[in-house]
Amino acid sequence: MVPCQSILQVSLGVAMDFSDQPPMMNFPLAEPVWLGNIKHDRLVLKHYCFDPHMAPEGKSALSIWCAADPDYWHWLWKDKTRYRQHKDEVVEIVIDALDRRFPGLGEAVEVVDVATPVTYERYTGNWRGAFAGWALTNRKMSMMMGKGMDKTLPGLANFHMIGHWVEPGGNVELSCASGRDVIKDICHERGLPFALEE
Numbered sequence: 682m683v684p685c686q687s688i689l690q691v692s693l694g695v696a697m698d699f700s701d702q703p704p705m706m707n708f709p710l711a712e713p714v715w716l717g718n719i720k721h722d723r724l725v726l727k728h729y730c731f732d733p734h735m736a737p738e739g740k741s742a743l744s745i746w747c748a749a750d751p752d753y754w755h756w757l758w759k760d761k762t763r764y765r766q767h768k769d770e771v772v773e774i775v776i777d778a779l780d781r782r783f784p785g786l787g788e789a790v791e792v793v794d795v796a797t798p799v800t801y802e803r804y805t806g807n808w809r810g811a812f813a814g815w816a817l818t819n820r821k822m823s824m825m826m827g828k829g830m831d832k833t834l835p836g837l838a839n840f841h842m843i844g845h846w847v848e849p850g851g852n853v854e855l856s857c858a859s860g861r862d863v864i865k866d867i868c869h870e871r872g873l874p875f876a877l878e879e
């Protein structure tokens with residue numbers, strides 16, 4: 682089983698209007714950049730201009746997600762000054778790379794936030810700062826198309842597990858659906874009817 686990738690996220694509030702850009706862009710960089718201990722030759726940028734509540738008119742909320750090594754960020758975290766310096770460096774590198782693609786962006790940045798795998802672990806409890814549980818590989822895809830992952834454990838009566846560790850590829854919808862499926866299983870075990878409310 683392969684867990685989901687740990688992530689590093691840079692969020693920016695910029696005084697630039699991205700509404701005429703695709704909401705998600707995956708683009709190559711003129712030169713590769715090191716973010717933490719991982720070299721990246723592309724960046725994935727999302728903007729949220731489809732929702733007018735996300736930024737004042739004429740401005741945009743942007744986020745950049747990329748793969749990160751949780752062990753490296755945990756090691757940095759042991760020295761808070763060093764950790765914060767690395768976060769600041771990451772912001773600088775990302776803004777510089779984006780400025781090459783969107784000239785003027787560097788000057789337009791008004792708000793900055795960086796979340797590392799340590800941040801995700803601290804705030805969400807997600808293992809190793811990943812965004813979900815098991816990654817969705819081809820093998821798991823066929824399992825999920827069939828009977829899915831077991832939500833019980835042998836020898837442990839009355840135990841049912843729900844959430845993204847029993848729904849590879851995990852997300853909010855699948856986690857919620859696993860709760861519904863477990864209720865359905867319990868009803869079936871107890872011979873009770875199961876009906877969804879309209």
Ligand SMILES: Cc1cc2nc3c(=O)[nH]c(=O)nc-3n(C[C@H](O)[C@H](O)[C@H](O)COP(=O)(O)OP(=O)(O)OC[C@H]3O[C@@H](n4cnc5c(N)ncnc54)[C@H](O)[C@@H]3O)c2cc1C
Pocket residue numbers: 801805806807811812813814843844845846851852853854856
């Ligand atoms: C940055 C980020 C962005 C994401 N974006 C999206 C997105 O756009 N769309 C999407 O669908 N999904 C997204 N996800 C994934 C999604 O949030 C998760 O897959 C989903 O929330 C998992 O739900 P869950 O109920 O399994 O776990 P969680 O939501 O983590 O809930 C588990 C709960 O159990 C509690 N808990 C843990 N241990 C204990 C304990 N011992 N005792 C009591 N309580 C405990 C935790 O505090 C937590 O409240 C994102 C995740 C991250 C981190």
